[in-house]
Amino acid sequence: MSRGSITDVPGIRVGHAQRRGGGWLTGVTVVLPPAGTIGSVDVRGGGPGTHETDALDPTTLVPTVDAVVLTGGSAYGLAAAGGVQRWCEENGRGFPVPGGVVPIVPAAAIFDLGRGGDFAARPDAAMGYEAALDAAGSAEGAAVERGNAGAGTGAAIGAGRFKGGVGTASVRLSGKNSGVVVGALAVVNAAGVPWHPGAVPPSSGEGLNTTLVVVAVNAALSVAEAKRTATAAHAGMARALNPVHTLADGDTIFTLATGAVALAADPRLPAAAMIELQSAAAEAVRVAILDGVAAAGEVSTAGGSWPAFPAAGG
Template identity: 70%
Template sequence: MTSITDVPGIRVGHAGRTGAGWLSGVTVVLPPGGTVGSVDVRGGGPGTHETDALDPTTLTRTVDAVVLAGGSAFGLAAAHGTQRWCEENGRGFPVPGGVVPIVPAAAIFDLGRGGDFTARPDDAMGYTAAADAAAREDGHDVERGNAGAGTGAAIGRGQFKGGVGTASLTLDNGVVVGALAVVNSLGLPTAAGKGAGDGNPGAWDQPPLPLNTTLVVVATNAILDKAECKRTASAAHAGLARALNPSHTLADGDTVFCLATGAIALDRSSESARQSGLITLQSAAADAVSLAILDGIACAEAVSTPAGRFGAYRP
């Protein structure tokens, strides 16, 4: 099975809790030092932290970790724990007296799904997930389904279990493009051009609660600058739309991060070659995102909780 960790140097760590009111967790993507990153937020109900720092016009270039968390806006506190781990390990933007780790984060809504509305990720869980990622070997297997930030994920108005999925593609020039997704969407997987509404606009007559989000991290070993990472994140949203219907709604917080570790140079010998290389990479990013989303749903298992039962989605 392919994974985002097929990109050399990328590691993924999870932390989560179930039972005693809990059904939530955190996933941390830990890239090698010097990794360039950006983000594109498309959903109408995002919960994010420090994404402004990833705009191509801002000062910093590199990203020290990406945090994906349950717990809605409360769960963004997990980023502080990951930031603390990074500081302890000397990862961050150098400033007089130390470093300031650049740790963007995004969250899904899973509040109360385990029975306790106050059971959500915190600083300690973010630290644990970062340490888990750092302890992994290069190229390690990534736990899928009901793990990390996917512990309390659900899809299709909460009818079915969502979860964590991952995939990768390798291009002819040796560039690897991987994706990791936390699927907590309003929509369901598309089939024959249809999805959760089955092509019937009336299926959405009842407004959904703003409790949905698909979070994605795309990673590549190509050399990209910050603006090219931004464009790759934008292109990767196409994969989200292909896999889920509906997507990018007012009730979703759909967000895609892009990380470039900078190990392989693209052909930039001419403007035509530059454009062709970037378009090929960005197309692969969209494909990897689709595969990761479907993987996350396929690997999720039905669970019973005090808040209700989430079935396993089987088309």
């Protein structure tokens, strides 16, 4: 049964690029929103690898986001954002400045270095450009490839013992706000494993970790509301994985708001609609993470072998 997709949010497109074999096991995922989309971020992990996240603070100059890049390769892989910026500039997407535009392209990375066998095999600007092209060329509402794709190609969970991957989900609000769709896309590379009663968290193991998420909504939000939505959505990560937000994780959630639909507020409790939206964001994140684990297949390379997690589920 389909759990929905981040591309259920009108105008949101997703593209992947990846390399496997010959020492490679890594990739890039790009989330491409409509022009004018508002964005913010909440970074909770103790070991983040990020690019341009400071630009998404509600107190800064530019409220919009032109693309979000999720990448393998740890800090090295953040170079992929340069390729996405190049695609955006070529297509006139960015903050207008004298002489041209400056694309706002925040990025975050997972640690997958060496999982294909070659520590130096990691995403670069060319792979970022390829993923941007893939996103731009996709149809409205196109299915998102899950599991071992894009930034999830080299992902692993459980302190590196099981395969991780890309997952996605969506939730629709109720009543007068039934036109509002909240979607999430997750790259699951966690130190933890899917939470269930009696589960024993893994030991620290080898390597570093991270779960990256993009939440998208077609509602009109301010940057501050997008920031608060990213914060609330971290509850979904905590419901899905144990442990989360550790010193060895770079857990990060971006929020994109396309502004196509105005939230209908109840005058008796104006905050109720926003509370429902943020609760839906947390649920979409939870399901997207479990979807990513469930969609990941077994992978064996020169760098090691990662079986699929045996107990993933919703």
